[in-house]
Structure formats: structure tokens, C-alpha cells
Amino acid sequence: MNAVIIAVLIMLILSLVRVHVVIALAIGALAGGLIGGLGFDQTVSIFSEGLGGSATVAISYALLGAFAVAIARTGLPEVMVNGVIRLVGKKGDSKKKLLSKALIFFLLALISCFSQNIVPIHIAFIPILIPPILNLLNQLGVDRRAVATILTFGLTAPYIFLPYGFGAIFHGIVADNMEENGMTIELAQIPQAMLIPTIGLIVGLLFAVFVTYRKDRHYEDRAIIGSSEQTQSFTAWSITAAILAIVATLVVQTISESMIIAALAGLVVLIGSGVLKWKESDHVVTEGMKMMAFISFVMLTASGFAAVIRETGHVDLLVTQTASIVGESQAAAALLMLVIGLFITMGIGSSFATIPIIATLFVPLGMAAGFSPLAIIALIGTAGALGDAGAPASDSTLGPTAGLNADGQHNHIWDTCVPTFLHFNIPLFIFGWVAAMVL
Structure with missing residues (x-):
């Protein structure tokens, strides 16, 4: 039995039967460690040490939640929602309702795509933008699972295809790790190789x-977690301060590449402007942390899970077993390589974190099977995207859940992960395999 497969299967099955994903990750890590021969004490030790791997990310999300609640206190979300409602018009106008849903979907897709390449803030926009429009989405009858797929698409497709912002980082990681494992490529080859898998994501989104x-x-x-029960009053100055705080957050995030510093900058602007009262700041920060606590704890636990999986050494064993099975068949090799990538990335949840592991396995295996450099790039990039697009521990699924569940009506597994897995991982798997065959 391979510890990687067993650990990921246990984690996924427990998550699907509605065991909390944090508990599912912890149990999966324990099972993987024991099967991998680490022993109970060593598994617990490695898991505990691994928790620190996402401490920065966890604090970032907690502070972003605080900033989102603070922005809500300025009245800016109410102004935004009122403007959209005027655009929507009467609830009974079915044609205008349809056009309004289309406009909202287009804007959400555009903003989430921009968050990867043009203004690389990743999921920082979600807790600010999504909770205030939930009641509007309710009025339009929008299925939040559609919104989850739109957001996850925007958080995944742009960076795997376009070499800008986070895409430049991702492409650099792919190229560097392929070179370290004996295959030198040009950065310009990566968009060419990832075109077909990206088309798969587009097909899944449209479906x-x-x-x-x-x-x-x-x-x-329902009331948004952390929001006041009273209608927020606002003034021209409070709206101006909110806009300045958001601009400051975006600029600082771009310059410092730190969500922690960016969120702090936004909070400082709001407090310094007087819009957020000093005596209220403690309550606001606490409520914001409550809103984002879920994503923070999942990311911490996922780091511990990943540390245990890597320590077992069964990732390399999985490759050896695969190589002995596929023989000289490229079709079978591509299929099983993607299966390996799916299990690894579904467990770790981050394409950026798993590319070094995947490249170590896929480059020699792909060369042995006779794949071209473009085909190996497609397999590595697709395997990485599989984790971001459908894993319970991925911030590309956790982020949308944090926003859409701000009123407690959106389940992370069944309303985000299952929809994104079905509509993105399945097309990615098919189109990634096709890319490996034709490139």
C-alpha cells in the first residue's frame, strides 16, 4: 500500500462524508505516516513541525478578514450594492435579471483573473467584495456554486497560462525545477504547452x-458574520477613506508581496482617517478573524499533512511503481502521471508547493517514456493545476468558500470543492492528457 494514496483517499472520503476538513487532514496525515513506517511519535512530531509552513498565510487571511469587516463599517459595500440594485432594476423583470446575472458573473471572472496577473493580490479581494453582495445574489436567485466555479477559474487559469504576476512566478518555478532535473526549457514554451489544458478549464467553466x-x-x-445589525451610515469622507484604504492595500501588496503588510496598511488608513474608531478596532479585528478562521486553520493543517507525506518517501515509490506498470506506452504513462499528480496535489493543495515534487518525478519519467519537452511541461503544469482547482486545502477553493459562506449557507466541500473538481479537474485531466499526446 502506498502511503500517499491511502492518506489522500482517507482525507477525501472523510471530507465528503462531512467530517470537518481540518480533522480529515489530521487523520489522513496520521494514517499516511503510520503506513509509511514513520511510527506514531515521529508522525505527530513531523506533523506538528509542518504546521508552521503556512503560519504566514494563516495570519495574512486573518488580517484580510479584519480589513474586510472594517471596510464594511465604512458603508462602501452598501453604496456598491445599491448601485448594482439600481442597475438590476425590478426583480420581476426576467430579461433584466438575466442580464444582471451575466454582468455580475463577467465582473467576478474579470476581477478574479486580474488578481493573478495584472494586480497580483490573489484572494485578497474576496472577503471585501463577495460578502456585501450575497443578499443581491439571493435576490437574483444565483446558485453560489456557479460563483465558486467562476472565482476558482479566475484564481487558477490565468497563472498557469499567462506569464505575468503570479503566472511569472509559476512559470519560473516550472522552468527552474525542470532544469534542476536535467531538462532545460525556454519560458516562452510554457504558455504554448499550457494552452490546451487552459482550454479545458474554459470548457468546464462554461458548462x-x-x-x-x-x-x-x-x-x-441572513446577516453577514461580523457585520453590525444596524444599517451602516456613511458619509462622503467614509467612502473616500474606504477607497483610499483599498488602494493602499493593493499598492502595498504589489510592492511588498505580503498580504500581512497590505492588510495592516489598509487598517492603518481606516484608523488614521477616523472612519474606524480606535475603541472599535479590537472588536472589528476579532470579528474579521472569526470570518477567516476556517481558511487559516485548514492551511495550517494542510502544511502538516504535506510534511508527513513528503517524509514517508512514498512519493518516489509511487513513481517507481508507475514506471514498472506503463512500460513503453506513452498513453498509459501520461495517464498514470496525471493520476500521480492528482493525488499529490489534492493532498498538498498548492501547485506552487508541489511543482518541485512533481518535476522531480515527471522529468525523468517523461524522458524515459519519450515525451517532448512541451508534453512534459503540459503534464507538470496540469498536475499542479489539479490541486489548486479542486483540493479541499487549496486557497483557490478556500478563498471562494470564505466569501460565499459569510452568512453560513455555503458548504466548503459540497458547494465549492465538488463543483470545482467536477468542472475543472475532469476537463484538466482529459485536456492535459491530450496535450501530452499531441505536443
Whole structure:
């Protein structure tokens, strides 16, 4: 039995039967460590040490939650929602309702795509933008699973294809790790290799929006976690301060490449402007941390899980077993390589973190099977994207859940991970395999 496969399967099965994903990750790590021969004490030790790997990310999300709640206190979200409602018009106008849903979907896709390449802030926009428009989405009958797929698409497709922002980092990691394992490539080859897998993501997105989640879905109008029960009053100065705080956050994030510093900058602007009262700041920060606590704890636990999986050494064993199975068949090799990539990235949840592991395995295996450099790039990039697009521990799924579940009506596994897995991982798998065959 391979510890990687068993650990990931246990984690996924427990998550699907609604065991909390943090508990599922911890149990999966323990099972993987024991099967991998680490022993109970060593597994617990490695898991505990690995928790620190995502400490920075966890604190970043907690502070972003605080900043989102602080922005809500300025009245800016209310102004935004009122403006969209005026655009929507009467609820009974079915044609205008359809056009309004299309406009919202387009804007969400555009903003999430921009967050990867043009203004690389990743999921920082979600807790600010999504919670205030939930009641509006309810009025339009929008199925939040469609919104989850739109957001995850925007958080995944741009960086695997376009070499800008986070895409430049991702492409650099792919190229560097392939070179370290004996295959030198040009950065310009990566978009060419990732074109077909990206088309797979587009196909999955269109199917989700226009077929699977096309019909209306009913949600209750509930208060947003951390929001005041009273209607937020706002002034021209409070709106101006909110806009300045958001601009400051974006600029600082771009310059410092730190979500922690960016969120702090936004909070400082709001407090310094007087819009957020000093005596209220403690409560606001606490409520914001509550809103984002889920994603923070999952990321911490996922780091411990990944540390245990790597320490077992069964990732290399998985490759050896695969090589002995496929023989000289390229079709079988590509298929099993993607299966390996799926298990590794679904467990670790981050394409950036798993590319070094995948490249170490895929480059020699791909060369032995006779794949071209473009085909190996496609296999490595697709395997990385599989984790970001559908893993319970990926911030590309956790981010949308944090925003869409701000009123407690969106389940992370069944409303985000299952929809994104079905609509993105399946097309990625198929189109990635096709890319490996034709390139």
C-alpha cells in the first residue's frame, strides 16, 4: 500500500462524508505516516513541525478578514450594492435579471483573473467584495456554486497560462525545477504547452455556468458574520477613506508581496482617517478573524499533512511503481502521471508547493517514456493545476468558500470543492492528457 494514496483517499472520503476538513487532514496525515513506517511519535512530531509552513498565510487571511469587516463599517459595500440594485432594476423583470446575472458573473471572472496577473493580490479581494453582495445574489436567485466555479477559474487559469504576476512566478518555478532535473526549457514554451489544458478549464467553466448551475437556487437573507445589525451610515469622507484604504492595500501588496503588510496598511488608513474608531478596532479585528478562521486553520493543517507525506518517501515509490506498470506506452504513462499528480496535489493543495515534487518525478519519467519537452511541461503544469482547482486545502477553493459562506449557507466541500473538481479537474485531466499526446 502506498502511503500517499491511502492518506489522500482517507482525507477525501472523510471530507465528503462531512467530517470537518481540518480533522480529515489530521487523520489522513496520521494514517499516511503510520503506513509509511514513520511510527506514531515521529508522525505527530513531523506533523506538528509542518504546521508552521503556512503560519504566514494563516495570519495574512486573518488580517484580510479584519480589513474586510472594517471596510464594511465604512458603508462602501452598501453604496456598491445599491448601485448594482439600481442597475438590476425590478426583480420581476426576467430579461433584466438575466442580464444582471451575466454582468455580475463577467465582473467576478474579470476581477478574479486580474488578481493573478495584472494586480497580483490573489484572494485578497474576496472577503471585501463577495460578502456585501450575497443578499443581491439571493435576490437574483444565483446558485453560489456557479460563483465558486467562476472565482476558482479566475484564481487558477490565468497563472498557469499567462506569464505575468503570479503566472511569472509559476512559470519560473516550472522552468527552474525542470532544469534542476536535467531538462532545460525556454519560458516562452510554457504558455504554448499550457494552452490546451487552459482550454479545458474554459470548457468546464462554461458548462458549470450555462448548464449545471444555470437554474435559480434559494438562499435565506441572513446577516453577514461580523457585520453590525444596524444599517451602516456613511458619509462622503467614509467612502473616500474606504477607497483610499483599498488602494493602499493593493499598492502595498504589489510592492511588498505580503498580504500581512497590505492588510495592516489598509487598517492603518481606516484608523488614521477616523472612519474606524480606535475603541472599535479590537472588536472589528476579532470579528474579521472569526470570518477567516476556517481558511487559516485548514492551511495550517494542510502544511502538516504535506510534511508527513513528503517524509514517508512514498512519493518516489509511487513513481517507481508507475514506471514498472506503463512500460513503453506513452498513453498509459501520461495517464498514470496525471493520476500521480492528482493525488499529490489534492493532498498538498498548492501547485506552487508541489511543482518541485512533481518535476522531480515527471522529468525523468517523461524522458524515459519519450515525451517532448512541451508534453512534459503540459503534464507538470496540469498536475499542479489539479490541486489548486479542486483540493479541499487549496486557497483557490478556500478563498471562494470564505466569501460565499459569510452568512453560513455555503458548504466548503459540497458547494465549492465538488463543483470545482467536477468542472475543472475532469476537463484538466482529459485536456492535459491530450496535450501530452499531441505536443
